[in-house]
Amino acid sequence: MAIIAVTGYAIAANEHIVIQKDKHFSVKILTVKVGDWVSFKNDDAFFHNVFSLSDAQSFDLGSHGQGQARRVQMAKEGTVDIECAIHPEMKMQIKVMK
Numbered sequence: 001m002a003i004i005a006v007t008g009y010a011i012a013a014n015e016h017i018v019i020q021k022d023k024h025f026s027v028k029i030l031t032v033k034v035g036d037w038v039s040f041k042n043d044d045a046f047f048h049n050v051f052s053l054s055d056a057q058s059f060d061l062g063s064h065g066q067g068q069a070r071r072v073q074m075a076k077e078g079t080v081d082i083e084c085a086i087h088p089e090m091k092m093q094i095k096v097m098k
Ligand SMILES: [Cu+2]
Pocket: 023, 047, 048, 049, 084, 085, 086, 087, 090
């Protein structure tokens, strides 16, 4: 668990792990809180590139190879659709709650 500062006070932020294996995310829908981190770990022998174009939060974690993880902090409330730029069939959602 990491402690982060938000608008002058400290809150506890959790980290959630999502595994990428056999061109699938290990969860289809992940519910987290604002400020939480989500770490995407690649357990495949090829590259993945996690990104989102959602209004709630858009980001691109870049391509990462076997055994590597990339993380993103969920900044605000909403539903974030997650995709892989390399494998269009890979999809999941992160629901970010207050
Ligand atoms: Cu992929």
